Amino acid sequence: MGTTPQNPVVNDPGLYDFRPYRDRHPIRWPGDKPIAVWISPNLEFYEIDPPANPFRKSWTKPHPDVVGYSHRDYANRVGHWRMAEVMERHGFKGTVSLSVALCQHHPEVVENANALGWEFFSHGIYNTRYTYGMDEAQERAIMEDSIRTVREATGQRIRGWLAPALTHTTRTMDLLAEMGFTYTCDLYHDDQPGPVHVSEGRLVSMPYSLEVNDHYGFAVYNMSPREYADTLIRQYERLAREGEASGTVMCIPLHSYLIGQPHRIGPFEEVLRHIAADGRAWITRAGDIAQHFLAHDYDAVAAETARPAAE
Amino acid sequence: MSLDPSYLEYPRRRRGMDHDLYPWSNLFDRPAVRWPGGKGVAVSIVVSLEWFPLTPADKPFRAPGHMQTPFPDYRHYTSRDYGTRVGFYRLLDSFAAVGAKVSVAVNAAIAQRYPAVISEIIAAGHEIIAHSTDMNGTIATGLDEEAERALIGTSLDVLEQATGTRPAGWLSIARSQSWNTPRLLAEAGVRYMCDWVNDDLPYAMQTPAGDIMNLPLSHELSDRQIVNVLQQSADSYVRQIQDAYTWLDQESRTHGGRLLPLQVTPYILGLPYRIDAFDGLLRWLKDQDNSWFATGSEVVGAVPR
Numbered sequence: 001m002g003t004t005p006q007n008p009v010v011n012d013p014g015l016y017d018f019r020p021y022r023d024r025h026p027i028r029w030p031g032d033k034p035i036a037v038w039i040s041p042n043l044e045f046y047e048i049d050p051p052a053n054p055f056r057k058s059w060t061k062p063h064p065d066v067v068g069y070s071h072r073d074y075a076n077r078v079g080h081w082r083m084a085e086v087m088e089r090h091g092f093k094g095t096v097s098l099s100v101a102l103c104q105h106h107p108e109v110v111e112n113a114n115a116l117g118w119e120f121f122s123h124g125i126y127n128t129r130y131t132y133g134m135d136e137a138q139e140r141a142i143m144e145d146s147i148r149t150v151r152e153a154t155g156q157r158i159r160g161w162l163a164p165a166l167t168h169t170t171r172t173m174d175l176l177a178e179m180g181f182t183y184t185c186d187l188y189h190d191d192q193p194g195p196v197h198v199s200e201g202r203l204v205s206m207p208y209s210l211e212v213n214d215h216y217g218f219a220v221y222n223m224s225p226r227e228y229a230d231t232l233i234r235q236y237e238r239l240a241r242e243g244e245a246s247g248t249v250m251c252i253p254l255h256s257y258l259i260g261q262p263h264r265i266g267p268f269e270e271v272l273r274h275i276a277a278d279g280r281a282w283i284t285r286a287g288d289i290a291q292h293f294l295a296h297d298y299d300a301v302a303a304e305t306a307r308p309a310a311e
Numbered sequence: 312m313s314l315d316p317s318y319l320e321y322p323r324r325r326r327g328m329d330h331d332l333y334p335w336s337n338l339f340d341r342p343a344v345r346w347p348g349g350k351g352v353a354v355s356i357v358v359s360l361e362w363f364p365l366t367p368a369d370k371p372f373r374a375p376g377h378m379q380t381p382f383p384d385y386r387h388y389t390s391r392d393y394g395t396r397v398g399f400y401r402l403l404d405s406f407a408a409v410g411a412k413v414s415v416a417v418n419a420a421i422a423q424r425y426p427a428v429i430s431e432i433i434a435a436g437h438e439i440i441a442h443s444t445d446m447n448g449t450i451a452t453g454l455d456e457e458a459e460r461a462l463i464g465t466s467l468d469v470l471e472q473a474t475g476t477r478p479a480g481w482l483s484i485a486r487s488q489s490w491n492t493p494r495l496l497a498e499a500g501v502r503y504m505c506d507w508v509n510d511d512l513p514y515a516m517q518t519p520a521g522d523i524m525n526l527p528l529s530h531e532l533s534d535r536q537i538v539n540v541l542q543q544s545a546d547s548y549v550r551q552i553q554d555a556y557t558w559l560d561q562e563s564r565t566h567g568g569r570l571l572p573l574q575v576t577p578y579i580l581g582l583p584y585r586i587d588a589f590d591g592l593l594r595w596l597k598d599q600d601n602s603w604f605a606t607g608s609e610v611v612g613a614v615p616r
Contacts (some may be wrong), residue, residue, distance in 0.1 A: 048330050051318055060372070061450040064330075067530055068510035073328075078338045078511050082562075095477045104324050106335055125321065135313035140321070222541040227550060261509070261531050262571070263555035 003218020015173065015187060016196055016205065017305035024145055025300040027192060027247035029292065030268050033282035034243030036289050037275055038209060039087060039237070040162075040185070040253040042097040043080065043113060046072045047128040055132035056167065072257050073151045076106050079260025084116060086265060090272040094118040094299040097162045097185070097253070099127050099144045103153035114154040119285040122146035131167040139169055143179050159287050162186060162208065177201040183290040191239060193293040195302045202298060204290045207249040211235075214258045229267040240280045250281075250290060282296070332493060333525075335517045337481070339453065343567025344512060344612055347547035350603035351563030352556060354596050356573045357482065357528055358402060359429070361446050362420040363391045363566055368447035373456050374484045376578075377446055395425065398581020403435060405590050407616050409597040416442035416482040416505070419469035429473050438606040440480030441466045441501070452489040459491055463499050477501035479503065480607045481510060485532065494518035503611045505572075511559075512570055515613045525610045526572070528556035545588035552592055560601050571602070571612060 029036050030307055059065035087094060087301040097114055098120050103110050113120070122133070125142055134142075143161075151160045161176050162185040177198035185197060185208035196203040210216055212235050217228040231249045233254060252271075259268050275281050323329040323607045346353050357418075365388050367373050376391060378384035394506050405414055422429050432439060443449070444466050450459055464483075471477040479502040483492065486506040496504055498520035503513065505528035513526045530536050532555060539559050552573065559569035580589045596602050 045329075048328075053314070053318065061487065062489075064452070064488065064490060066483075066506050067486050067508060070507040070527075073509035077336060077509055081339045101324050104326060105329070107326070108335075110335065125324075129318065133314045134312055138313055138319055170323070190449075212416070217539075222543070224541075224543050224547050225554060235362065261529075261555070262558045262569075263532060263551040266554050266558045295331060 008077070010170070012292065013170070014197055015167075016194060019190075019194065019301075021177075021303050022191070024246045025297060025304050026245065027051050027293070027297050029243075029247040029282040031282060033280055034242040034247060035236070036247060036249045037281040037283050038249070038251050038289065039094050039096045040251055040285050041080070041083060041099050041111055041113075041118075041237060041288070042123060042253065042255045043102055044072065044075065044099040044123065044255070045102045046096075046099075047126050048127065050128035050305055053130040053132055055162050056130050056165070058128040075104075075255065075257040075260065076109055078190065078255030079111070079258075080109050082260045083256040084112060086269045086272065088116060090269070090276045092272060092276075092283055093285055095160070096120045096148065097123040098163070099123055099125065100149040101125050103149050107153065108174075110153050114156070114243045120150050120154060120156050121158050121162065122150065123162045127165050129170055130164065130165055131163055134169060138178070139175055141172060143175060143181075147179070150231045159183060159290065160185060162204065162295055165277050173197070173203060176201045177203040182294065183189065183286060185251075185286070191242070191250075192246065193297070194251060194290065194300060202294065203296065204293055206251075206286050207291060208251045209253055213253040213254055215253075218258050218264075225264040225267040228264070232271045236271075236275055236278075236281070240278070243280075251286075266281030319511065319578065320409045324378050331517070332354070333514060337361050338511055339566060340502065341512075344614055345602050346605070348603060350568075351601035352559050352569050352571050352599070353603050353605045353610050353613075354411070354571045354573065355605050355607055356406070356411060356575055356576045357440075357607060358413055358577065359442060359482070360395060360417045360421050360571075360577065361397060361442070361476070362414050362418050363388060364426060364445040370447075370449070371489070372422065372449050372485075373400070374446040374449055376383040376576075394578030394581055395428065396578065397426065397471070398471065398577035398586075401581045401586045402575065402577055402589075403431065405593055407435065407489070407535075408572055409593045409595070409604070411487070411593065411597070412436050412438070412606050412609075413604075414440050414468070414480060414607040416480075417470060417537040418445045418448070419466045420443050420445035422469055422473035424472065428525040433474055438608055439470055439474055439478055440482060440505075441470055441478040442482045442609060444469075446484060449487060449491055450492055451487050454489055456491050456495070458517045459489060460495050460498075463495050463501075467499055467521065478613075480505065480526070482506065482528065485605070487529070494520045497521045497523040503607060505607065512568075513611050515616050522616070524614070524616070526607050526611055527570075528572045528574050531572070532572065534576050534579045538579050545585040548580075549588050549592045553595060554598065556599065556602070563601065568613070
């Protein structure tokens with residue numbers, strides 16, 4: 001990994017070992033909670049007229065894509081504030097997937113999240129600038145920009161990463177570890193944290209979620225707001241039960257231009273009420289999960305993966 | 312390989328928006344809006360009344376709802392016409408039953424082809440706003456500026472001749488605009504447009520030809536999005552609009568007036584198996600003590616610039 005050219009014939013990305021969902025090292029979350037729940041609000045900025053990336057179009061229509069752009073702009077004018085208030089009411093601190101240029105465009109939003117005690121990680125500079133095609137220096141540059149920009153705006157040293165618009169290179173994971181990131185939200189192979197193979201240091205794969213992401217709920221699975229709320233509760237109930245054996249992680253990734261719409265926020269609030277009242281959840285932030293896992297579980301899990309490979 | 316170095320340059324990475332059309336604004340920090348009668352939630356219905364030519368022009372793009380089969384697509388031509396001949400009259404009855412005044416976004420071709428429907432809209436006291444010439448009259452960057460100016464001018468002129476009133480409002484097909492559209496609409500004297508869906512209240516945009524208001528006609532709450540795109544039932548649509556109303560009602564008690572914009576399509580909600588659910592929704596909305604049915608012009612007129 002790490003030095004492979006952009007488009008070699010690679011079939012196994014070599015990101016992690018196969019680790020069956022059987023007889024795993026027992027993860028114990030603080031307070032002996034079976035499930036860690038974290039919410040990831042994506043606080044994003046989409047450019048109205050971004051330059052073209054050779055591998056992916058930003059907008060499906062000629063610029064300005066009025067509905068595409070203004071729908072997402074809704075987040076920063078309306079949706080964020082509504083979503084943040086509901087989260088605060090039920091004791092959920094966000095772990096922000098941040099388009100770091102939001103620190104320049106709308107510092108009010110970033111300051112609000114920071115004042116609420118939310119953690120930040122980088123989701124790239126803009127969600128309209130993709131990593132595809134970048135060389136190593138360029139990818140390193142957007143990571144350095146992210147670290148610097150968030151530190152200047154919030155005082156926080158970011159430790160996590162979710163590639164902008166989920167665009168990766170085969171170098172991404174190595175670079176993250178090298179630059180002092182401790183977790184990535186880019187890999188969807190498990191409901192528990194686990195080690196990622198990197199050339200140096202340690203990097204944790206943090207369970208994020210595509211499947212219960214509000215974007216999937218509303219734009220891929222075409223759910224009604226109440227169906228989405230029911231989906232989240234089912235996800236929670238199952239993972240909480242399974243976590244009795246070894247702690248699980250449930251992430252609720254949100255985009256306030258979706259969940260902050262007036263027909264969706266009410267049913268969503270019922271989900272937070274349910275989880276907060278249930279008592280089994282460690283309601284926390286991704287950095288805290290990563291830190292706990294690194295301190296208590298990483299070595300045991302890494303040793304487990306050193307078992308003779310059965311596959 | 313690597314990307315052109317300019318891909319990592321961000322000339323518009325600055326405070327505020329990355330364009331000059333409107334400044335950023337937090338809905339919850341604005342002075343509270345007061346609707347007439349002290350009501351909390353303005354329910355503003357916009358009906359799209361559209362004529363689809365049998366031959367799509369596809370310049371610059373094909374409108375949603377347009378022809379789909381090889382020529383001649385009688386299937387979709389007649390299904391859309393059903394909305395204008397039958398579904399729309401059901402909707403008119405629905406609005407009359409609860410005393411709601413709405414805005415009807417009309418293709419100019421409707422006024423030329425079916426003057427009877429225009430008379431009935433006017434007689435019922437609804438507002439007519441412009442919605443391009445016909446469903447081949449789409450707008451996007453790439454459309455020549457003079458052609459766009461003519462399209463906007465013709466749409467307004469035809470409706471003014473048919474109704475005696477120059478439309479104050481504008482809805483683009485698929486809410487699609489070019490870089491020039493807000494300026495050309497302001498230049499043509501349009502007071503408000505309904506294309507940008509970035510807010511829950513109307514706000515002003517600035518163009519070199521003067522200001523124009525934007526009434527954010529939520530595509531998320533439209534019957535097209537919920538029923539056609541997301542494939543949900545009329546009952547689910549009703550529940551979602553009720554949930555939206557309930558939330559906005561609650562917010563209005565602490566933050567001032569809120570807007571529930573409902574875009575309605577005659578060939579979608581005007582069908583026999585859906586219209587009763589919509590009628591029930593309208594009765595429910597009317598029964599809420601904090602609701603105010605209002606046209607687009609009434610809503611825009613009640614929001615301070």
